[in-house]
Amino acid sequence: MDAIEILKQLKDKGVRFTPQRQAILEFLLETVSHPTADEIYHHVKAKFPGVSLGTIYNTLKMLKEHGHILELSYGDMSSRFDGNPQNHYHIVCSKCGKVADLHRPLLDINQEVREKSGFIIMGHRLEFYGICSECQNDEPLN
Numbered sequence: 001m002d003a004i005e006i007l008k009q010l011k012d013k014g015v016r017f018t019p020q021r022q023a024i025l026e027f028l029l030e031t032v033s034h035p036t037a038d039e040i041y042h043h044v045k046a047k048f049p050g051v052s053l054g055t056i057y058n059t060l061k062m063l064k065e066h067g068h069i070l071e072l073s074y075g076d077m078s079s080r081f082d083g084n085p086q087n088h089y090h091i092v093c094s095k096c097g098k099v100a101d102l103h104r105p106l107l108d109i110n111q112e113v114r115e116k117s118g119f120i121i122m123g124h125r126l127e128f129y130g131i132c133s134e135c136q137n138d139e140p141l142n
């Protein structure tokens with residue numbers, strides 16, 4: 001879904017959209033970097049110097065609640081945000097912290113987990129950890 005369609009859907013639900021909020025959404029749709037709230041703040045601030053971190057947080061919360069973005073939380077580390085709300089897998093560099101999409105079909109295991117656990121399965125999350133190609137070039141692995 002593009003920004004115009006998302007804005008239209010949210011407007012129909014009565015969600016107010018400022019140019020700052022639109023810039024946050026557009027950044028998340030165009031970037032593949034899975035930015036933190038702080039990185040989003042610095043990006044949007046370049047265009048809208050008056051934007052506050054609070055606006056970033058409440059816009060991210062709203063977009064997440066309406067199912068337009070994903071939040072990838074990492075325990076005590078900052079969450080990363082993803083403009084692709086469909087479940088997909090990620091690979092994380094343990095050295096530089098880069099988060100990249102891993103393009104492969106979803107594993108068909110929700111039904112198996114339901115049967116084994118008795119849980120109603122809402123979804124699953126899968127991440128791989130490693131050293132990205134740029135970090136491999138930086139210094140030899142030991």
Ligand code: ZN
Nearest residue numbers: 093096132135
């Ligand atoms: Zn790296």
Ligand code: MN
Nearest residue numbers: 082084100101
């Ligand atoms: Mn992603």
